[in-house]
Amino acid sequence: MVLVVSGLDPSAGAGILQDVKTLSALGVKTHGVISALTVQNEERVFSVSFRDWEEMRKEVEVLSPPKTIKIGLVLPKVVKRLKEMFPDSIIVWNVVLESSSGFKFQDPEEVKKFTKYADYVVLNSKEARRIGEQENFIITGGHEEGDRIRVKYRDLVFETPRVPGEFHGTGCAFSSAVAGFLALNYPVEEAIRSAMDLLRKILERSSRVVETEKLLRDWHKYDVLNTLDEILPEFLEIGPFTVPEVGQNISYALPWAQSEFEVGKFPGRIRLKEGKAVAVSCASFKDKSHTARMTVALMRFYPHLRCTTNVKYKKEYVERAKRKGLKVYRYDRSEEPEEVQKKEGQSMVWMVEQAILKLKSPPDIIYDEGWWGKEAMIRVFGRNPKEVLGKIKLMLEE
Template sequence: MVLVVAGFDPSGGAGIIQDVKVLSALGVKTHAVISALTVQNENRVFSVNFRDWEEMRKEIEVLTPPRVIKVGLSAPETVKRLREMFPDSAIVWNVVLESSSGFGFQDPEEVKKFVEYADYVILNSEEAKKLGEYNNFIVTGGHEKGNTVKVKYRDFVFEIPRVPGEFHGTGCAFSSAVSGFLAMSYPVEEAIRSAMELLKKILERSSGVVETEKLLRDWYRYDTLNTLDEILPEFLEIGHLTVPEVGQNVSYALPWAKNEFEVGKFPGRIRLKEGKAVAVSCASFKDKSHTARMAVTIMRYHPHMRCVVNVRYEREYVERAKKRGLKVFHYDRSKEPKEVQEKEGQSMVWMIEQAIAELKSPPDVIYDKGWWGKEAMIRVFGRNPKEVLEKIKLMVRE
């Protein structure tokens, strides 16, 4: 467990908010106590107010003793107080002498009095020049020029390719990552290496500020594909009733999807072989799909409707859907405007727009009876594959 004692940055780019985001990304249990209140945005610091130790102590002493303590923007004496409270905890102190905009937080001479109470002091190369050399310093070179970033600890020099750009909050993110890896029993050298790799991945997804939350989107990608693969056997089980001649797809979009390559699907589709449904491939974000484009389209109007499945047209399926309370829209392809017919992919967009306009709410089912060169089709919409599967079962089962 890591105890974070750090300042509050209302913009969330640095400070205790950033600390908790990074530790959460590592899956590390975290307790947190605010040590300073700032008035700032992503570009400038206007003021800082350090909290009284006695107030902080009352909050800290009721918490579980931590394995690692990450100290951010705090009155320097705080580090000594924490060492007295927790002699067996590792203390990582991210010294912040001034903001990137030039606001002075702490006096270097005052900081020097307390560096020995921390196991590791993380600071940038400019701050290190003001404080001198100490055996427990981990010095980051993000402010220096070059194609790589170097981090120095004792006789070790770690190097990693630089991510282009200027980012607010790198010190907080890096020191929190080091603290998290130490809490997982990494040797300090390995904690530094791993924290550098993690920060690089975060910065590659960030713009202007450290956006750790974007790294967590990778979990959504895994979960989307995993959800599809787990439910595939259930779709195959009823596939003899549902798979159309052109094949079937279960398309499940990421919450932020803007195109079909941000939609999970089964490349090659689900098809019938000797009357039995088979999948050509496991779930992937690759390949193109009509249902994927439909998912992206309906999300423009109803972002929670992330899943679309096409089902072969049977009149009784439509009738059961209506009788069992599903919202059904009949799409008449003969009424498509010429400009819609002539533009690739526009039919699906126009179809969904018409359904939403008529139903005044998200459709459960949109069907058409076919047209020249177009197979009759039913499309079923829902929040996720499980919900769509249940709707399909309502349609196909007597």
């Protein structure tokens, strides 16, 4: 567990909010106590007020003893108090003398009196020169010139490619990552290397401020594909009753999807072979898909409806869906404008838009009875593959 004692940056680019985001990205349990209140945005700091130790102590002492303590913007004497309270904890102190906009937070001489109480002091090269380099300093080189970032610890120098741009909150994110890896029992050298690698990945996804939260989008990608792969056997089991001649796909979109390549699906589709349903490949974001385009079109109106599949058309399926209360829309392909017919994939988008216009609510099912060169088809919509599967089963049940 990591205890974060740090200032509050309302913009969340730095401070305790950034610390918690970074530690959460590592899956590390975190407790937090605010040590300072700032008035600032992503561009400028206007003021700071530090909290008194006695007030903070009451909050700290009721918490479990931490393995690691990450300290940010505090009155320097607080570092000593925390070391006295938790002598066995590893303390990582991210010293902040002044903001990038020039606001002065700390007196270098006052900070220098208390650096010995931290196991590791993380600060940039400019700050290190003002305080005077010490053995427990982890010195970051983001302020230096060059296409590589260098971090120095004792006689060791670590390097990583520089991500172009100026970012608010790099010191907080890096020092929190170091603290997190130390809490995971990494040796300090490996904690530094891993923190640099993590920060680089965060910055590659960020714009102006350190947007650690965007790492969670990678988890969403895993979750979408894993959900599709896990439910696939159930779709294959009923496949002989549902897979159309052109094949079936199940498309499940990321929450922010705006194109079909942000929608998970089965490249090659689900096909029938000797009466059994088989998948050509596992779930992927690659390849194009009509159901993926329909999902993106529907999400423009109802972003929570992220899943679409196609089912072979049978009149009895449609009648059962209506009897069981599903919202069904019949689409007439003969009414498609010529420009819609000519443009690849546009029919699916038009179909969704017409259904929403007529129903005035989200459709469960859109079906059509076919047209020249077009197989009759049922499309089923839902929040996720499990919900879509449930609607299909309603159509199959007598």
